[in-house]
Amino acid sequence: DAKTTQPNSMESNEEEPVHLPCNHSTISGTDYIHWYRQLPSQGPEYVIHGLTSNVNNRMASLAIAEDRKSSTLILHRATLRDAAVYYCIPRMDSSYKLIFGSGTRLLVRP
Amino acid sequence: NAGVTQTPKFRVLKTGQSMTLLCAQDMNHEYMYWYRQDPGMGLRLIHYSVGEGTTAKGEVPDGYNVSRLKKQNFLLGLESAAPSQTSVYFCASSYPGTGGLPEAFFGQGTRLTVV
Numbered sequence: 001d002a003k004t005t006q007p008n009s010m011e012s013n014e015e016e017p018v019h020l021p022c023n024h025s026t027i028s029g030t031d032y033i034h035w036y037r038q039l040p041s042q043g044p045e046y047v048i049h050g051l052t053s054n055v056n057n058r059m060a061s062l063a064i065a066e067d068r069k070s071s072t073l074i075l076h077r078a079t080l081r082d083a084a085v086y087y088c089i090p091r092m093d094s095s096y097k098l099i100f101g102s103g104t105r106l107l108v109r110p
Numbered sequence: 111n112a113g114v115t116q117t118p119k120f121r122v123l124k125t126g127q128s129m130t131l132l133c134a135q136d137m138n139h140e141y142m143y144w145y146r147q148d149p150g151m152g153l154r155l156i157h158y159s160v161g162e163g164t165t166a167k168g169e170v171p172d173g174y175n176v177s178r179l180k181k182q183n184f185l186l187g188l189e190s191a192a193p194s195q196t197s198v199y200f201c202a203s204s205y206p207g208t209g210g211l212p213e214a215f216f217g218q219g220t221r222l223t224v225v
């Protein structure tokens with residue numbers, strides 16, 4: 001399983017963009033990059049995933065470096081509800097395993 | 111839509127007691143997982159199942175057993191609870207797929223305290 005490095009915590013102001021980085025330098029060619037988040041006192045929820053190209057959905061955007069050794073989750077306008085722990089997870093295509101690291105705790109200031 | 115339901119939500123056990131945590135999903139998912147999360151930590155995979163009747167060990171399987179007799183249910187058992195098993199337990203399910211799928215769906219957690 002590829003190892004990940006994420007900042008322990010980050011802070012943002014409400015309604016400003018947030019860029020959450022993840023380093024995954026040992027990623028293999030078949031690993032997709034998944035992002036999950038965990039709101040306080042809840043189970044994790046899926047955010048987004050991608051392989052090589054940048055991806056967008058209603059929750060966020062995912063920017064993947066050309067060498068795939070790092071990626072950035074982008075929240076375009078942070079809200080108070082986005083305060084959570086964000087996990088970056090490399091995952092082999094069709095793999096049943098989902099292995100969590102320690103994640104980044106995002107604090108959003110009003 | 112129930113999704114993934116965990117029972118019970120809270121439980122206090124005495125050291126040495128046994129209990130079973132139940133996870134039920136109504137999405138016809140093949141894969142099911144049990145995780146534990148200690149305070150301030152990320153989730154760690156205990157056991158998982160890739161289909162009815164199959165189970166496999168995850169990262170931290172010691173002290174736990176699991177069973178998947180029905181596709182929709184995944185049971186986690188503690189035969190002799192220890193204080194080190196005090197944690198929040200999360201169940202998840204997902205379906206097989208390619209193209210970077212599958213997305214996993216998580217339950218709301220079971221908070222277990224062993225005294």
